Amino acid sequence: MSKSVALITMSLRPSRIGGNVATFVKPYLEKELGPSNIKIAPVDLRDFNLPIFNENVAPAMVPAMAQFQHEHSKAWSAEIAKHDGYVLVIPEYNYGVAGGTKNAIDYLLNEWKGKPLTIVSYGAQGGSKANQQAKEILSGMGLRVTETRPQLAFADARAEMGGILSEGKISPESRTKWEGQSSDIIKAAEELKGLLLQPNQEANAPAH
Numbered sequence: 259m260s261k262s263v264a265l266i267t268m269s270l271r272p273s274r275i276g277g278n279v280a281t282f283v284k285p286y287l288e289k290e291l292g293p294s295n296i297k298i299a300p301v302d303l304r305d306f307n308l309p310i311f312n313e314n315v316a317p318a319m320v321p322a323m324a325q326f327q328h329e330h331s332k333a334w335s336a337e338i339a340k341h342d343g344y345v346l347v348i349p350e351y352n353y354g355v356a357g358g359t360k361n362a363i364d365y366l367l368n369e370w371k372g373k374p375l376t377i378v379s380y381g382a383q384g385g386s387k388a389n390q391q392a393k394e395i396l397s398g399m400g401l402r403v404t405e406t407r408p409q410l411a412f413a414d415a416r417a418e419m420g421g422i423l424s425e426g427k428i429s430p431e432s433r434t435k436w437e438g439q440s441s442d443i444i445k446a447a448e449e450l451k452g453l454l455l456q457p458n459q460e461a462n463a464p465a466h
Contacts, residue, residue: 384409
């Protein structure tokens with residue numbers, strides 16, 4: 259039986275490289291996951307137009323005790339619920355998790371809970387602080403997060419900033435640097451596969 263892993267681009271900025279980062283890591287993920295009949299499904303958070311959480315019910319109440327009212331919430335819930343695991347491609351802004359990333363995570367609980375996930379961060383220093391913060395948040399919510407979580411740093415953030423902001427470009431130098439970290443991406447995918455092949459039970463999730 260095949261499984262589905264959502265590869266989610268989490269950046270919401272009009273000028274961004276998140277989509278290019280997701281495109282970069284996708285072949286490495288597929289190389290490891292494909293032979294086990296695990297499919298990668300690209301998802302872009304920007305397509306869901308999520309405002310700051312505006313539902314009258316707590317995410318923990320859905321679906322057993324309440325339902326979402328707004329179409330954007332229903333669409334995001336349905337998208338996350340249909341996948342067996344996740345790869346979050348996240349930026350780091352001002353030494354932490356981006357607001358849009360945190361908002362999207364906080365929209366849901368039971369759709370995520372107990373499922374396996376890895377994090378790929380990027381930024382001037384590889385997004386290490388955002389990566390660690392996201393790991394703590396998601397583990398606390400009951401997801402099973404891989405130990406290996408790739409952190410992709412720009413070769414020269416100052417020199418590349420113009421291209422990043424205006425065109426969302428990744429420089430050849432950064433791409434070469436990231437290719438040198440391909441083993442981390444593959445290892446994260448291997449760990450994710452191991453978690454996906456375990457039963458998806460709440461007992462497997464870390465305690466709150």
